[in-house]
Amino acid sequence: MDQGAAAVTMDDVAAAAGVGKGTLFRRFGSRAGLMRALLDADEQEMQQAFMFGPPPLGPQAPPLPRLLAFGRLRLDFVRRHSDVLCEAERDSPGGYGPAGAVLHTHVRLLLARAGADGDLDIQADALLSLVNAGYVRHQLLDRHRTPEELADGWAEVAVKLCRRETVRRSRRR
Template sequence: MTRIFLVSLIPLRPEGPSGPPSERSDAARNRERLLQAARELVAEHGVDALTMDMLACRAQVGKGTVFRRFGNRAGLMMTLLSDAEAEFQQRFIFGPPPLGPGAPPEERLIAFGEARIRYIDENGELARAAEHSPHNRHAAPPALLWHRHVELLLREAGVEGDPWVMASFLLAALDPERVLYALRTQGIEVARIEAGWREFAGRLLGCPPHAG
């Protein structure tokens, strides 16, 4: 039986790529100036060095303006990630198989993990900073969407046990901080981490390990 995946895109920020319809043109320009300044600072100094004070100084606005726009530092990082996250969501919800619909749930789950590992390799420093608080890590809309997606794939695959809890365990293996530590500090290659994910997820699903 084919199940319909009734879920909509949940981007990191509530507005669309060009801002909410009611946003004034000057506010939109200020927002883009802040984001451009943040991207420059990240490129120059790295994610960990970026502070709200630095951003206010570079963008030549008051510190209060920065906090009103993004809420806090994690909110800024989430906004910087928004385009990449929206593209990732588009791929696993509507894109071609095996990541998108049309492949068996076992193949989709393995493809999801592989794609997430590559996402962290490309965007991991921002993702780690954006998930600084427990709320952002577990209860932000994107995190809820990933969890629901993995849980539904486990249910479709007929996995015994508690799919909700098992989805939590699987996503813990894709934690940006853990994956980044393996990549950046331990020098583990992306291909090796992907192979480990395939074996881990495959054993959970009762699939024989394979090289991929």
Template sequence: MTGIDRSDGFVGLPVTDPSPSERGDAARNRALLLDAARRLITERGTTSVTMDDVATAAGVGKGTLFRRFGSRSGLMIVLLDEDEKEQQHAFMFGPPPLGPGAPPIDRLIAYGHERLSFVWDHRALLSDAGRDPQTRFNAPSTLHRIHVRMLLASAGTTGDLDAQTDALLALLDAEYVTHQVTDLDRSLEQQVRGWEDVVHKLCGV
């Protein structure tokens, strides 16, 4: 899927990087590796799963695993991919207020609500993948940044939009959200209210 909500200024940026066609054996190996990784993460947690563990559980050579995913962080990103696609589709094409058709401030607030829940549910994978600069600033993260920046612009926000976008997205960083909940006892509801406060101040409301 390559079309973007043009009313928000997006042109031609895909939801995620397209995957090349795979031979039957390559597709089977990919499915085996992803199923094994999901199963191990469910059983042990993300931080306790190594590439050796995944290759062994899938019955596939470690070299095949690295050739297919490049790195441990690359594997984490692929595991996130399907859920990312669903959320990205919702904010680009879904019903308002998350999708097109609502005022930009309402869309920004709805985006913060949805993304905070997503980050919390996927915090271990996002945190792990975010430690590698090559995967931290990948196509999906770029799409999120473009979306927030364009909504700020559509809301008439003035000043340095890049800095303001980065400041907002920092509130959705997996490590930050986890720290807020586990160390500072700030619930997701409190963080959502904080997101709303910052959006309103940036947009002059």
């Protein structure tokens, strides 16, 4: 009977694996660590796509289209893995673990290359908050937003952040 990631206990996993609960805690540190390990292969696959893949995600694409494609990719990833992601973020809210650091660095780099100015760390965090698992789940289930609306929202914010510098430069002329 599948009850989702929230219903999985370390006792359940230990029993299914035929090991002691202590073995799991030594290996994964916490239940959230176990959930992050479950996501690792898919996170790495996604990272390969945006770091080395073809356009529009990969490095051969211009920065703004890459940023927009990344938002849609991450939103799709979050939708597919939302149960496990929500549980994985319990001891590092907001996704500030190793995978989250890769995402943040990537978004910050794309913002810089696309012409955004100001505090790029805060801007990257703001964009990534739009694809946070808890936020996405709330928008879809409680606010009845569609995935398309969420993707369009990401794109709107990203474009506004990247166009600010362009607008300022044109006003100076």
